[in-house]
Amino acid sequence: MEIKYISPRQVYEKLTMEKCIGLMKGVFMAFAQDKAQNRLRSVLPVDSGKLMGIMPSLLEDRGAVGAKLITVFHENYKKGLPSHQGVVAVFSTEDGSLKGLCDGSAITAVRTGAVSAVATDILADRQASSLCLMGGGVQADMHLRRMKAVRDIKSVTVWCPTMEESRAFIERNEKNYPDITFTPCREGRQAAENADIICTVTASHTPVLLGDWVKKGAHINAVGACAAKDRELDSACVAASRFFCDSFNSCRAESGDYLIPLSEGVIGDDHVVCDMARLVSGKCKGRQTAEDITVFEALGLAAEDLACAHWLLEN
Ligand SMILES: NC(=O)c1ccc[n+]([C@@H]2O[C@H](COP(=O)([O-])OP(=O)(O)OC[C@H]3O[C@@H](n4cnc5c(N)ncnc54)[C@H](O)[C@@H]3O)[C@@H](O)[C@H]2O)c1
Structure with missing residues (x-):
């Protein structure tokens, strides 16, 4: 089976700020309408300042279920590496098939600021x-x-x-x-x-x-x-x-x-x-x-x- 993979470069190119802010608003509207589910992250400590996290969720209106698998190594900046590295796996809610993988480091980077932008626009x-x-x-x-x-x-x-x-x-x-x-x-x-x-x-x-x-x-x-x-x-x-x-x-x-x-x-x-x-x-x-x-x-x-x-x- 060939697995579709979205690289960091593709994430940064395609997931523009406007697009991502719109997607994040959509996620919170889906929660408001009971069309989304989220599980708390399960965290496995690896070593001091190092952990592995698993984050599952379901977006019913998009027919998508999946999880982010991510390592968070806080000292990585000293090596010139991102602190967050991983993948987001997406599956179909219809037949359970794997739709593909996306770079989790880039998605984390982009979506976190977008969510803050949504909150700031309402609150500041x-x-x-x-x-x-x-x-x-x-x-x-x-x-x-x-x-x-x-x-x-x-x-x-x-x-x-x-x-x-x-x-x-x-x-x-x-x-x-x-x-x-x-x-x-x-x-x-x-x-x-x-x-x-x-x-x-x-x-x-x-x-x-x-x-x-x-x-x-x-x-x-x-x-x-x-x-x-x-x-x-x-x-x-x-x-x-x-x-x-x-x-x-x-x-x-x-x-x-x-x-x-x-x-x-x-x-x-x-x-x-x-x-x-x-x-x-x-x-x-x-x-x-x-x-x-x-x-x-x-x-x-x-x-x-x-x-x-x-x-x-x-x-
Ligand atoms: N809430 C979220 O959704 C979310 C998403 C991504 C990252 N994060 C967290 O945000 C933080 C920053 O992420 P990043 O990707 O920019 O990491 P990064 O490694 O690129 O930057 C970390 C920053 O924290 C500073 N720092 C490290 N130790 C410190 C200390 N003891 N006191 C003060 N500053 C310290 C570093 O100097 C650096 O400026 C991390 O803790 C990360 O886990 C949260």
């Missing part, structure tokens, strides 16, 4: 123009592009563990955005304190963003921490926010940003306002006042990967 102030990126890896690149697509970003502050990395990020990206002013920051506070939108896209296990630093009215995409013991936001930041997530089930199982302040008694179990299905379908209100600090907690859903892979294999 319409006039938001300053962006803070905490982290300077693949997702920082993607989030810069995606935030620029949904808001007129004029200035970007960048905080990474080293100034060298912040400067390398800026050098890599600034030629594509001549109308944006980029500033590398030695301290997280300096990067975050005047930002309208903050994206935390680090592999940190402990908070990189403190509530004290966040101005009223800001929107935060918390993307990097995807395990119950890990977090990027401190408890004060979460407590001060109107808090949204991609999926309730994922949030309750995988979100240290939510579970740690919950265990401390700083927030209650009603702190999550709603998930993306309710937000995208308009069943729940996002920002209520100009002063609200909104957080979108992204754990990453198998259905997002499957929707991208299914579309790539069909088109």
